[in-house]
Amino acid sequence: MPELPEVETVRRGLKDLIVGKTVSRALVRDSPKSFPNEISVVESFLYKSKITDVRRRAKVLIIDLSTGYSLVIHLKMTGQLVFVDAEDRFGAGHPNDSLVGKLPDRSTRVEIHFEDGGVLYFNDQRKFGWVRLLPTAEIELLPFFQKVGPEPLEDGYAWEMLKEKLARRKKTSIKAALLDQSVVAGIGNIYADESLWGAKVDPRRLAGSLTDEEIKLLYEQIRFVMNLSIEKGGSTDRNYVDARGKKGSYIDFARVFRKEGQPCHRCGSPILKIRHAGRGTHYCEVCQV
DNA sequence: CACTTGACCTGTCCGC
DNA sequence: TGCGGACAGGTCAAGT
Numbered sequence: 001m002p003e004l005p006e007v008e009t010v011r012r013g014l015k016d017l018i019v020g021k022t023v024s025r026a027l028v029r030d031s032p033k034s035f036p037n038e039i040s041v042v043e044s045f046l047y048k049s050k051i052t053d054v055r056r057r058a059k060v061l062i063i064d065l066s067t068g069y070s071l072v073i074h075l076k077m078t079g080q081l082v083f084v085d086a087e088d089r090f091g092a093g094h095p096n097d098s099l100v101g102k103l104p105d106r107s108t109r110v111e112i113h114f115e116d117g118g119v120l121y122f123n124d125q126r127k128f129g130w131v132r133l134l135p136t137a138e139i140e141l142l143p144f145f146q147k148v149g150p151e152p153l154e155d156g157y158a159w160e161m162l163k164e165k166l167a168r169r170k171k172t173s174i175k176a177a178l179l180d181q182s183v184v185a186g187i188g189n190i191y192a193d194e195s196l197w198g199a200k201v202d203p204r205r206l207a208g209s210l211t212d213e214e215i216k217l218l219y220e221q222i223r224f225v226m227n228l229s230i231e232k233g234g235s236t237d238r239n240y241v242d243a244r245g246k247k248g249s250y251i252d253f254a255r256v257f258r259k260e261g262q263p264c265h266r267c268g269s270p271i272l273k274i275r276h277a278g279r280g281t282h283y284c285e286v287c288q289v
Numbered sequence: 290c291a292c293t294t295g296a297c298c299t300g301t302c303c304g305c
Numbered sequence: 306t307g308c309g310g311a312c313a314g315g316t317c318a319a320g321t
Contacts, residue, residue, distance in 0.1 A: 001314060076315050126298040189314060
């Protein structure tokens with residue numbers, strides 16, 4: 001469920017919290033599922049390495065280390081990356097709206113301890129997510145990185161790039177195309193539904209059937225909803241929390257996602273929820289055509 | 290190659 | 306209250 005805005009929110013938080021820190025110990029609780037590298041290799045490679053940067057590509061987080069290696073992390077649906085500093089780990093009183101003070105818990109798969117006493121927890125209830133250690137230079141060779149599409153929030157992303165990708169999709173729907181990471185990076189179920197509502201396009205339409213005007217509108221809405229969500233700290237949905245273990249507030253601004261039965265903000269008719277492209281799909285049948 | 294479906298997991302919710 | 310089953314949704318492998 002974490003999509004681009006949630007992963008970006010985690011990235012920003014983590015970057016402020018852990019860059020410059022030195023790893024003292026790594027603890028892998030769920031290998032090889034959540035962390036396929038050999039445990040002893042991970043623990044020895046991480047020891048004394050310093051965090052130099054936290055980056056993101058699509059929904060993947062990259063924590064660069066001073067050794068020329070990086071931790072590459074995908075949260076998939078229920079993954080969390082939460083940093084707890086020494087004071088919060090050992091001090092009294094914790095805010096109730098945060099996971100800080102409650103970790104590790106039974107979903108904790110990996111712990112990265114730092115010399116200053118802080119700990120980065122990778123939690124993942126459903127074990128779909130993963131962490132792996134790779135030479136930084138080899139990340140781009142991963143199959144996912146080879147095929148993933150453009151970053152929609154970067155300055156260089158233009159509506160014509162979306163048009164070009166959609167034009168060659170002859171048989172698939174616009175919703176399925178938006179969920180395809182090779183078309184645009186980082187869109188998942190929430191932002192697919194939200195941007196299609198904003199563009200007034202029926203999610204079941206064939207991807208290649210959109211007019212230039214509709215593609216332009218969709219392109220703008222993709223950027224609008226994801227930027228708004230980042231501003232709001234990501235969504236509140238399900239398991240998502242930021243790097244400090246707190247929920248975001250985007251879902252309060254959602255216009256169709258999980259709004260089935262509620263009136264459409266534009267025309268007042270009830271939002272429908274159907275099953276499409278293997279996903280719960282929310283839309284307004286009156287104003288999305 | 291384009292596209293769809295099932296598998297991977299576990300917690301939650303709904304109906305009986 | 307317990308229990309079975311549907312559902313949640315990102316990505317990949319396997320199938321059409």
